[in-house]
Amino acid sequence: xxxxxxxxxxxxxxxxxxxxxxxxxxxxxxxxxxxxxxxxxxxxxxxxxxxxxxxxxxxxxxxxxxxxxxxxxxxxxxxxxxxxxxxxxxxxxxxxxxxxxxxxxxxxxxxxxxxxxxxxxxxxxxxxxxxxxxxxxxxxxxxxxxxxxxxxxxxxxxxxxxxxxxxxxxxxxxxxxxxxxxxxxxxxxxxxxxxxxxxxxxxxxxxxxxxxxxxxxxxxxxxxxxxxxxxxxxxxxxxxxxxxxxxxxxxxxxxxxxxxxxxxxxxxxxxxxxxxxxxxxxxxxxxxxxxxxxxxxxxxxxxxxxxxxxxxxxxxxxxxxxxxxxxxxxxxxxxxxxxxxxxxxxxxxxxxxxxxxxxxxxxxxxxxxxxxxx
Numbered sequence: 001x002x003x004x005x006x007x008x009x010x011x012x013x014x015x016x017x018x019x020x021x022x023x024x025x026x027x028x029x030x031x032x033x034x035x036x037x038x039x040x041x042x043x044x045x046x047x048x049x050x051x052x053x054x055x056x057x058x059x060x061x062x063x064x065x066x067x068x069x070x071x072x073x074x075x076x077x078x079x080x081x082x083x084x085x086x087x088x089x090x091x092x093x094x095x096x097x098x099x100x101x102x103x104x105x106x107x108x109x110x111x112x113x114x115x116x117x118x119x120x121x122x123x124x125x126x127x128x129x130x131x132x133x134x135x136x137x138x139x140x141x142x143x144x145x146x147x148x149x150x151x152x153x154x155x156x157x158x159x160x161x162x163x164x165x166x167x168x169x170x171x172x173x174x175x176x177x178x179x180x181x182x183x184x185x186x187x188x189x190x191x192x193x194x195x196x197x198x199x200x201x202x203x204x205x206x207x208x209x210x211x212x213x214x215x216x217x218x219x220x221x222x223x224x225x226x227x228x229x230x231x232x233x234x235x236x237x238x239x240x241x242x243x244x245x246x247x248x249x250x251x252x253x254x255x256x257x258x259x260x261x262x263x264x265x266x267x268x269x270x271x272x273x274x275x276x277x278x279x280x281x282x283x284x285x286x287x288x289x290x291x292x293x294x295x296x297x298x299x300x301x302x303x304x305x306x307x308x309x310x311x312x313x314x315x316x317x318x319x320x321x322x323x324x325x326x327x328x329x330x331x332x333x334x335x336x337x338x339x340x341x342x343x344x345x346x347x348x349x350x351x352x353x354x355x356x357x358x359x360x361x362x363x364x365x366x367x368x369x370x371x372x373x374x
Contacts, residue, residue, distance in 0.1 A: 026052050026072045034084035034238075034282070035148065037335050038347040041120030042091035044340035048347050048355055049095070051083045056095060059355050059374055060121040064340035069374040070121065072355070077113060077127045088150035089197075093117040095124065096148040096158050100141075110140050112158065130158060130170060133181040139163040147193040152201030153221060159205065161189045167207055167216075169225065184225055186214050192238030200248045208237040213254075215267070231265065233257075236279075243285040245296065245315050253298060255279040262300060264317040276310070276323035277302040281333035287314055288338055290366055297344055297366065299336055305329040307348055311366045328358060328371050344368070 033056075037049045044064030050057045052074060059071035079101040086094045095115045100108035112130040117123075134140040144161030151157060156172040167189045169182045188209040197203050205216040205225070213231035218224065235254035245251040245266070252265045253274075260278025265271045279300035286297050294314045298321075301307055307328040310321050328334075330348035337345050343360040346368060350356055358371040 026054070026057050026074050034082065034145070035086050036337070037085045038337040038345065039085065039087045039093055040337055040339065041093075043120050045120045046337060046339055046345060047093070047117075047120055048335070048357075049083070049085050049093075050349055050353075050355070051080060054078070055080060056083060056097075056124075058121075061339075065343070067357075067359075067372055069355075069357075071374070075115070075124050077115075079108075080113075082145045084146055084148050086148040086150050086156065088154045088156075089152060090154050092150075092154065094148060094150060094156050096130075096146045096156070098143065098145055098160075099129075107137060107141055109137070110143050112143075112146055112160065114156065114158070130178060131181075133160075133162055133168050133170075144189075145191040147195055149195035149197050149203050149205075151197055151203055151218075151221065157195070157203060159184075159193050159195065159207075161191055161193075165189050167193070167205075167214075184216060184227075186216065186227055188212075189214065190237040192236075192240065194240035194242045194252065194254075196242035196244060196250055198244045198248050198250065202248060204242055204250050206240055206242055206252055208235055208240070210234070228267070231271075233271070235263070236260065239279060239282055241283045241285045243287065243296065245287065251285075251296075251315065253283045253285050255283065255300070260303075262298065266315070272317045274298070274310075274317060274321045274323075276321070277306075277308055279308075281330075284334050284336040286336040286338065286344070288342070288344055291364060295366075297336055299326075299334045299346060301330050301333055305331065305351065307334050307346070309346065309366070309368070326358065326368065328356065330356075346371075 033049050045061040048059045055076040057072040059069050062068040079099045080097045082098045084096050099113050100110045111132045113127045115124045115127045132140040142163035146160040149157045158170045167184045167186045171179045190208045194206045203218045207214040215228040216225045234257040239255035262274040263271050280303050281301045284299045295311045296314045297311045299309050307326045308323045310323045335347040346358040356371040358368040361369045
């Protein structure tokens with residue numbers, strides 16, 4: 001499958017796109033958002049999200065498939081230290097963040113907060129606190145980075161590491177209230193849990209741990225999470241992504257803890273090394289039809305920040321994967337989505353905190369035009 005980027009081939013700088021008048025007032029900082037931070041709305045417009053100094057930043061296509069974007073718009077929330085984005089089957093976009101607020105020079109007061117965007121480009125709901133499972137302030141300050149999934153009924157599931165390395169869960173209820181925190185009875189967990197909801201409604205959880213990778217799943221709506229067989233080797237915390245690659249079957253992609261190389265793994269099979277350069281951030285993955293074939297597109301960033309891209313037949317990684325440099329450089333990891341016309345869209349946050357978008361053109365295989373700064 002040919003994979004190439006015109007910017008990499010031509011050595012061009014990013015093209016300046018069209019954005020709203022307040023562009024430049026806000027820049028992404030520290031890290032990109034967790035989860036799938038480039039999402040396609042019900043109205044066919046893409047939105048991208050990032051963490052800024054004063055809250056969440058949002059960029060939105062002005063029209064479906066357009067090169068013109070609005071943003072960055074600021075959705076204020078003070079003290080946000082991390083952000084995860086999850087989209088439900090109804091198209092609603094859910095935000096969960098870790099907040100640390102310093103008051104009177106004392107230790108930070110840490111809790112988790114959530115909000116929801118019901119329509120593309122529209123204001124989000126009020127940010128609400130999900131609290132902290134630890135009552136003691138010293139332990140509460142050690143709460144980890146949250147991860148979120150949305151089940152088939154549209155309810156949000158929030159996972160977070162506690163101060164002792166256990167994995168905790170809090171679920172939204174149908175009336176909008178939240179259940180109490182639950183201990184999932186797994187230990188040695190590190191930050192960077194990956195989650196996915198399959199088309200059948202099953203929620204799969206992959207958690208990095210010391211020397212191993214832990215798996216849990218909820219097989220039916222309203223059921224309990226059960227621990228599945230551990231994977232006896234470790235991956236780099238925060239690098240994993242889960243993708244449904246067949247009906248109710250999930251493939252995980254991550255960076256190997258010892259080599260940094262990207263690996264594909266389906267439960268019940270052998271891990272498949274995908275070669276190429278080491279990955280230092282989250283791997284991005286999506287399924288798309290390319291030249292009439294069901295393909296998986298993968299992207300990741302190298303130690304110097306360059307974005308690498310590849311495509312292969314879905315669940316055919318063993319047939320060989322060839323990575324191509326895009327000529328794009330990012331902080332954190334890239335994001336992948338398809339636009340209203342089914343074209344692959346690559347999004348990244350540059351070292352300057354600005355959003356850049358590269359879009360598939362009409363050449364055979366997977367070919368991207370030069371990125372546009374928005």
